[in-house]
Amino acid sequence: MSALTSAPRRAGSPSAGIRRGEAAAGWLFTAPVLIILGIFLLVPVLMALWVSFSDWTGRGSPFSSNVNFVGLDNYAAVTTGGGLAERDFGTALRNNAWYVLLVVPLQTALSLFLAVLVNRAVLRGRGFFRTAFYFPSVTSSVAITVLWLFLFSTSGAVNEVLSWLGVNGPNWFNDPSGVVHNLLGTVGVTTGPAALTGNTFLGVSWWDWLAGPSVAMSAFVLMAVFTTSGTFMLLFIAGLQNIGGDVMEAAMMDGANGWQRFWRVTLPQLKPVLFTVLTLGLIGTWQVFDQIYTGTQGGPGKTTLTPAYLSYSSAFLSQQWGQGAAIAFVLFVIIVALTILQRWVLRDRPVSRRRARQYEVRGTNGGAR
Amino acid sequence: MTRHIARTWLGAGALLATGALTLTACGSGFDDSGSGEASGSGSLSVLIGSSGDAETQAVEEAVAAWSEESGVDAQVQVANDLPQQLSQGFAAGSPPDLFYLAPEALAGYAENGFIAPYGDDLANKDDFYPSLVENFTVDGSFFCAPKDFSTLALIINSDLWAAAGLTDADIPTTWDELASVAQRLTTDGQVGLAFGAEYQRLGVFMAQAGGGLLTDGAATADSAENVEALQYVKTNLENGSFAFAADIGAGWGGEAFGTQAAAMTIEGNWITGALTADYPDVNYVVAELPEGPGGKGTLQFTNCWGLAADSANQEDARALVEYLTGTDQQLAFSEAFGPMPSIQSAADAWTEANPDLSAFLAGADYAQFPPNLAGAADVITDFNAQIESLRSGDPQSILTGVQSNLEAIVP
Numbered sequence: 001m002s003a004l005t006s007a008p009r010r011a012g013s014p015s016a017g018i019r020r021g022e023a024a025a026g027w028l029f030t031a032p033v034l035i036i037l038g039i040f041l042l043v044p045v046l047m048a049l050w051v052s053f054s055d056w057t058g059r060g061s062p063f064s065s066n067v068n069f070v071g072l073d074n075y076a077a078v079t080t081g082g083g084l085a086e087r088d089f090g091t092a093l094r095n096n097a098w099y100v101l102l103v104v105p106l107q108t109a110l111s112l113f114l115a116v117l118v119n120r121a122v123l124r125g126r127g128f129f130r131t132a133f134y135f136p137s138v139t140s141s142v143a144i145t146v147l148w149l150f151l152f153s154t155s156g157a158v159n160e161v162l163s164w165l166g167v168n169g170p171n172w173f174n175d176p177s178g179v180v181h182n183l184l185g186t187v188g189v190t191t192g193p194a195a196l197t198g199n200t201f202l203g204v205s206w207w208d209w210l211a212g213p214s215v216a217m218s219a220f221v222l223m224a225v226f227t228t229s230g231t232f233m234l235l236f237i238a239g240l241q242n243i244g245g246d247v248m249e250a251a252m253m254d255g256a257n258g259w260q261r262f263w264r265v266t267l268p269q270l271k272p273v274l275f276t277v278l279t280l281g282l283i284g285t286w287q288v289f290d291q292i293y294t295g296t297q298g299g300p301g302k303t304t305l306t307p308a309y310l311s312y313s314s315a316f317l318s319q320q321w322g323q324g325a326a327i328a329f330v331l332f333v334i335i336v337a338l339t340i341l342q343r344w345v346l347r348d349r350p351v352s353r354r355r356a357r358q359y360e361v362r363g364t365n366g367g368a369r
Numbered sequence: 370m371t372r373h374i375a376r377t378w379l380g381a382g383a384l385l386a387t388g389a390l391t392l393t394a395c396g397s398g399f400d401d402s403g404s405g406e407a408s409g410s411g412s413l414s415v416l417i418g419s420s421g422d423a424e425t426q427a428v429e430e431a432v433a434a435w436s437e438e439s440g441v442d443a444q445v446q447v448a449n450d451l452p453q454q455l456s457q458g459f460a461a462g463s464p465p466d467l468f469y470l471a472p473e474a475l476a477g478y479a480e481n482g483f484i485a486p487y488g489d490d491l492a493n494k495d496d497f498y499p500s501l502v503e504n505f506t507v508d509g510s511f512f513c514a515p516k517d518f519s520t521l522a523l524i525i526n527s528d529l530w531a532a533a534g535l536t537d538a539d540i541p542t543t544w545d546e547l548a549s550v551a552q553r554l555t556t557d558g559q560v561g562l563a564f565g566a567e568y569q570r571l572g573v574f575m576a577q578a579g580g581g582l583l584t585d586g587a588a589t590a591d592s593a594e595n596v597e598a599l600q601y602v603k604t605n606l607e608n609g610s611f612a613f614a615a616d617i618g619a620g621w622g623g624e625a626f627g628t629q630a631a632a633m634t635i636e637g638n639w640i641t642g643a644l645t646a647d648y649p650d651v652n653y654v655v656a657e658l659p660e661g662p663g664g665k666g667t668l669q670f671t672n673c674w675g676l677a678a679d680s681a682n683q684e685d686a687r688a689l690v691e692y693l694t695g696t697d698q699q700l701a702f703s704e705a706f707g708p709m710p711s712i713q714s715a716a717d718a719w720t721e722a723n724p725d726l727s728a729f730l731a732g733a734d735y736a737q738f739p740p741n742l743a744g745a746a747d748v749i750t751d752f753n754a755q756i757e758s759l760r761s762g763d764p765q766s767i768l769t770g771v772q773s774n775l776e777a778i779v780p
Contacts, residue, residue, distance in 0.1 A: 057481035059459045059679075083777050084747055154618035174615035176757055300615070301754040316453050318747055319477035 052325035058315075074322035075330070079202065085314070085323060089330075090202025091302050092310040096286060098213040099306070103224045104281040111229040111277065112270075115236030116262070130237070137230035144227055145295045149173060152219045172219045176301030178211025179218055214303030220291055228284065232277045239273030240266070275346050279339055286335050307331045412442035413682055413689060416458075416465035418451035420639070420706060427705035435692045441685045459483050462679060466686045470513055470675030472504050476743035478675065479507045485678040486510040487687050493694060496712040504738045505673050514690050517699065517708035518671035519637035520732030521573055523547075523659070524622075527652045529554060529632040541659045544577070544601055551610035554632035562605075563631030564622045566613035567753040569739065570635050572668045574598035576737045579663020583740045588775035590752075591768040594663060599764035601661075606760045613757070627651055637670055638729050642707045657728045669736035671711065709733070744778040 047062060055070045056062040078089040118129045136144065151157050152172035159169030184190070191197065192207030199206055213221060243266060251265045267274075289308040292298060298305035298313070307327050315324025415432060419425040429445045436443045448454045451469060458464030459481075470478065478484045488494055488502070488511030501515040525540070533553050541547035551561025564570040568582075575581055578601075580594030589595070605611035612631065619625035622634035627648030634640070635658065644651055658667050674690045676683060692698060699710035700718055709730055710719055720727050739749060751774055755767045 058456055059481055059483055060462050061460075084744075084751060084774050088747070088751075154615075171616060171618075174757070176754070298750075299754065299757075301757050302751070316456050317474075318744065319474075319481055 048325045048328060051321055052329050054322060056321050058319055058321045070322070074326035077320075078323055078326055078330070082203065085320070087203030088302070088305065088310055088314075089307070089327060090200075090204035092305045092307045092327075093202065094204055094209050094211070095213065095217055095303055096288065096306045099217060099221060099224070099288060100282065100285040102213060102218075102221045103228075103285045104278065106221070107225045107228050107232060107281055108274070108277055110225060111232035112236050112274075114229060114233040115240055116266075118233070119237055119240045130233075133233055134230035136227045139227070141227065141290045142294050144223060145291045148219060148223045148291075149295060170215045173216045173296060174300050175215035176299075176303045178208075178214055178303070180210055180212030182215075183212075214301070216296060216300055217304050220288070220295070220304060223291065224285065224288070228281070232281070235273055235277055236270065239270045243269050271346060275343070278342055278346070282338050282342065283335055286331060286338075411682065411685075412444065413467065413685055414465040415443060415445045415689075416448050416451070416454060416468040417445060418469050419447045424706040427702055431693055431698050431701065432689065435689055438692075439685070439688060441682075441689075443689060455483075458677075459679070464677040464679055466677055466680040466682055467689060468675045468677070469516070469672045471672055472741045473739065473746040473749070475505060475512060475673070475675075475741050476507050476745070479510075479512060480743050482678055484512060484675050485680070485683060486512045487676050487683070487690075488512055488514060490687060491694075492691055493712065496714050497694075498711060498713060498733050500669060500733065500736055500738065501671055501711050504669070504671055504741060507741065513673035513675050514694050515671045515673050515711035516694065517702060517711050518669050518733070519639060519708050520669045520729050520736050521570070521635050521637050521658065521667045522728045522732060523656045524626060524634050524636055524640055525654050525656060526626065526629065526632045527654050529559070529629065530654075533632070540654075540656045543659050544661050547659045548601075548605055548610065551605065551633065552608070555610045559629065560612040560617060560625075560631050561610040562633040562635070563612045563614050563617060563619065563625040564635040566615060566757045566759070568749050568756060569668065569670075569753075570622065571599065571602055571756060571759075572737065572739065573635060573658055573666055574602055574661060576666025576668065576735075577658065577661025577663060578666075579661070581737050582771070582775060583742075583779075586779070588772055588779050590775050591765070591772040595768050596764050597662065599759065599768065603759050603762075603764060615757075626653075638707050638709060638726065641726065655726055655728045657731055665735045667732040667736045669733065669738050671738075740775070742778050742780070745775075748774040748778060 051062050052074055053069055053071065054062060054067050055073075056067045061067075077083075077085050079086060114133050117123070118126050118133065120126075123129070153159075154171045154174070156172075158172070162169040181190075192205075192210070196207040196210065197205050201209065247265060247269070248261060251261050256264065287308050288306050289312065292304055292306055292309040293312070296304045298309055308331065311324045311327040311331070313324075314320040314327065415428070417425070417428055419428070425445075425447050432443050432445050435441075446465065448468075452474065455464060455468060464483070470484070475484075479486070486507075488505065491514055494502070494511065494514075497515055498518070501518055502511055505512050505515060523541070530539075533550075535550060535553065539546075539550055541550050547562070554561040572582075575595045575598040578594040578598040580589065580592045580598060582588070582590050582595075584592075602611060606613070612625075614620065614622050614625045614631075614634075617625055617630045619628065619630060622631070622636045623640045623643045625631040626634040626636070626640070627644055629651070641655075644653065657665070660666075674693065676686050676690070680686055693702075694712060696710070696712060696715045696718070699712055699715045700722070702708065703710055703715075703719060704722070710716070716730060720730060739745065748771065752767075752771045755762060755770065759767070
C-alpha cells in the first residue's frame, strides 16, 4: 500500500538547526516495522527467489549444500518447456487475464457509480446504503465463495430467477465453455480460422486464448465485482469529499450540467484515487487465489486455474517447488509491468496544444508556450 | 546537501546490515543436516487426513492400544490439509514419523527423498493384496504398507430397479446389458447411470475394454481399447441414459444416487457410509461392474502408511504399521469407517461381516490403479478437464493428448 501513494516531497534540508538528529530518531521509530517486514516479507521473498533458481525438492533447508543453482531451468519449464507445465501456465494466464480484463473496469465503474450515488447530500438513509454496499467487502471471501457456489449451482437461486425470465440458466460452476466462444457459436462460428487454431502461445492455441472467461469464471467475475466494489467505493467517497464545493459552484456558474460536471470536473480531480483503485484492482485480481482454492480448485476443465493457484498446486501438490516459485515471480513481474504501464497511461500530461489554444488571446504568435 | 546524502547512505547501510544479520540468523536456523535428530525423543508422531470422527477415533484408539503394548509413546494428529502440512514438516526437517500417503504423491515423495522404503521389511508383507503392493512400488522398491483400500462397483437403487420392472436376473454383466438397463431406468428427471466426470470413474470402462493408461510401464493411453471405452461412454451420454453427476446438479455420483436423480452409480466403498448418513431411505444393492470386451475391470483406491526418511524412530514406526495392518486391526477399522482390509487374511472375516458388499472385494482380483508415476497426478487432472467435455469432444483426440502428456513422464 505504501508503495502506491507517491512519497511526499522532502521539504528543505533536514540537517539544518533544530531538525538535526531527526533522521536517527526516524530510523529508530521505524525499526520495529522494518525488522518485522524484513523477517516476514523481505526474507521469505528472497528465499522464494532463490528457490525459483534452484532444484530444491522441499526437503530440509533450501540453503543446504545439496541444493543446486539451476539457472533459468524452472522458468524455462513453465514458459518454453512444451509440456504440461507450460500449457497449464498458459491456461492459467489466459484465465486470469480475462478475469482482470473484466473485473477491473467493472468494479471501478460500479464503485465510482455507487460512491457518486451515496455521496449526494440529498440522499435519504445515506449511512444505510454506505454500510450495505460496503458489507460484502468485510465478509470473508471463503464465506462468500461458499454462498456463491450455492447461488450458482445448477438448481440454485440464480438459475431459478433466470427461469422466471424464460432463460435456461447454465450449469455455472461446471461449465468450462468460454463465453466469447459461446457468443461466436450463436452466430454459427464454432471453430476458429487455422491461423488461430494452428498457432500456439505458451502451449495454448490463439483460438483458445480468445475463448473468453469460462461460464464458471464469469461467476467468479461477478463475485469479485460484488465483493470489492464496496471497498473501492469507500476510496472514491473519500476522494469525492476532497473536491471543494467552490469548484463545483464555479462549474455550475459556467453553465455546466450534471453530466458535464461529472466528466469534466469531478473525474479529473479523482485521478489520484482512480490510480489507487486501478492499481489495487490490478494487483488483487492477478493474485486471485482463495476463491479458487475453496471453490473450484481450477476446474471445470482448468478454466478457473489462475497463476496464484497453479503456483500453490505445483509446489505443494506436485512437489515442483522451483516451478511454483518461478510462476510466482513471473506473476510478480506481470503485476509490476502492468502497474508501470497504467501509471504511464494515467500520468499528468501537459495541456495539449489544441486545448491550450482555446485559452489564448488572439493575435499573439502561434506557439503554445 | 552533501551531508544529507551521506546520512541517507548511512541509513541505507544500517538497513542493509540489519537485513544481512537477519538473513544470516535465519541461515543458521535452516542449517540442518536433514537427519531429524530433533525428533529422536523416542516418541512417534502420526499425521492422518481423516474422513471424519469415526476414522479419527478408530486410529487414535488403535495407536493408543499399541503404545500401551509396546511402551512407545505415539501421538495422532489430524491434518486439515495433509499435503501442505507434510510439506511444512519436510521443509523444516521435522516431519511426522508416519502419515497417510496417497499413491499419486508416492513417486514425487520418493524422488525427493521424503520417504523411506520399508515395505519389504514388514513381517506381514506377503499378506497384502499383490495389486496393492504394486500400487506402492516405485522403481522396484515396495515403499509403504497399504493401510486399507476400496474398489469401484455398480450401485443400484433397488426400488427404482423394481419399479422399472427389472429383477435380479437383469443385473448387467456386459456393456450391452448395462446400456439397455440404463435406458430402461431413464425417465423424465432421472438418468439410468451417473458418475463423476473423471478418469477415476471412467477408467473402469477403459479397464473393461482391456485398456488402461499404462501397460507394463509404457504409456498406452491412446490404444484402440481406450478409444472404444470412451466412445461407449460418449454414446450413452449422448442418448441420455448416462450422465455426469455435475450435469444433473450433483457434486458426486453418490449425491446423484442419493437424491434419486440417478438409478445407478459407479462408486467405491465410501458410498455406503454416505448413504447411511445422508440418504438412509434409499435401498440399494452393490453389484460387480459389467464385463467389457476385455473382461472384468475396475479401479482400486488406497492410501499407505508413509514413513518419513527423516524419522529417527523407523524401527518403532514399522512395528506400529505392522500392528495397524494386522488382521484384527484391519477388521476393526473396516467396521469403524468402511474401507476394506488391505490384507488377504482378513478377507473371509470381512465378507462374512459384509455379505452385501462382497462385490467390492471381488474387484480386488482384477482392479487396475491410476498411474503412480511422478507427475501422473497432473496428467490425470488434465485428462479429467477434457473428460468434462467428452459429450462434445472426440475420444481419439482426447486420448492422443493424454498419451503425449503421459509419455513425457514415463521414465
